[in-house]
Amino acid sequence: MTAVAPQWSQALGHAASDKRLDILRGIARSGSISQAAREAGVSYKAAWQALDTLSNLAGVELVQRAVGGAGGGGARITEAGQWLLQAAAALDEARQAVLARLPPLGATTPSGSAPTVPVVAASAVPALAALGLRTSMRNQLPAQVRQLRREGAVVVADLALSGGAALSARLTRESAQLLGLQAGLEVLALCKATAVRVGPLAGPGATGAQEETPAETWVADAAGLDHERPAALAGQVLRVARAGVAQEVVLGLAGGLQLVGFSTPGRALRRGSQVQAWVAPSAVVLALGA
Known part of the structure; x- marks a missing residue:
């Protein structure tokens, strides 16, 4: 059987903001998964999830562990795990060095010198790092966490998009812990185009023919889950393709954002018309930049 080559780039991800790597570092220091979990501020279950995910991404064993015992069992970083941590440290150092060399946005270039490369403000660096993210999800929207709500075993993150639009993401408590979610955190909200339903805008401000289906029916149809209420995003149709x-449908949202979705069969939408897009919280994935 041919050995599978390690996928280091997948495992490294955005190393500077990845709690999975923090947990791996903690295990290297203490030899304990439970201690590493406490240091990272996550549950023991979340730490196990982090190690499983990281090993899957790397395609090689990073930790050798022994289950059981009052402390949750011992653990030892493998040679591959040590290499991954060294690579993460080197990449973080190189990233910081590059950012330190770049001038602030709007900086002038001294006469006769080579032109400088303007960069965005420090608060927007996570969005810059997200440009390196490759995914099949066509909707990638910069957002900020407004608040976190507990709903049983899951967490709902209420998000604010530029322009005032609101969106929500539904995820497990462990995932919220590993991302370090908190109010004010800048994130990237990802969503497949096929998970976005688009229909005519009903109610005040709508133009043209009104939606015949009651709004509650639209909500239930878009959600697919009885316990979820999708976010409603108003916008204008920019492009339409059969x-x-x-x-x-490609629609423009407030703040200059664009969202891609699909209309319900039988509902023809025209360019320039006012529409509403429905996005269920369970369809939204959150990502962090470096």
Whole structure:
């Protein structure tokens, strides 16, 4: 059987903001998963999830562990795990060095010198790092966490998009812990285009023919889950393309953002028309930049 080559770039991800790597560092120091979990501020279950995910991404064993015992069992970093931590430290050092060399946005270039490369403000660096993210999800929206709400075993993160639009993401407590979610944190909200339902805007401010289906029916249809209420995002159709019996719709949101979704079969939308997009919280994935 041919050995699978390690996928280091997948495991490293955005190392500077990755709690999974923090947990791996903690295990290297203490030899204990439970101690590493406490140091990272996550549950023991979340720490196990982090190690499983990191090993899956790397494609190689990073930790050798022994289950059991009052302290949750011992653990030892493998040679591959040590290499991964060294690579993460080197990448973080190189990243900081590059950012330190770049001038602030709007900085002038002395006469006769080579032109400088302007960069965004420090608060927008996570969005800059997100440019390196490759995913099949076409909707990638910079957002800020407004608040976190507990709903049983899950956490709902209420998000604010630029321009005032609101969105929510539904995730497990362990995932929220590993991301270090808290109010004010800048994140990237990801969503597949096929998970976004688009229909005519109903109610005040709508133009043209009104939606015949009651709004509550739209909500239930878009959610697919009885316990979820999707976020409603108003916008204007920028482009429309036929996609089988439905339409692929690109709409502009407040703040200059764009969202891609699909109309319900039988509902023809025109460029320039006012529409509403429905996005269920369970369809939204959160990501962090470096």
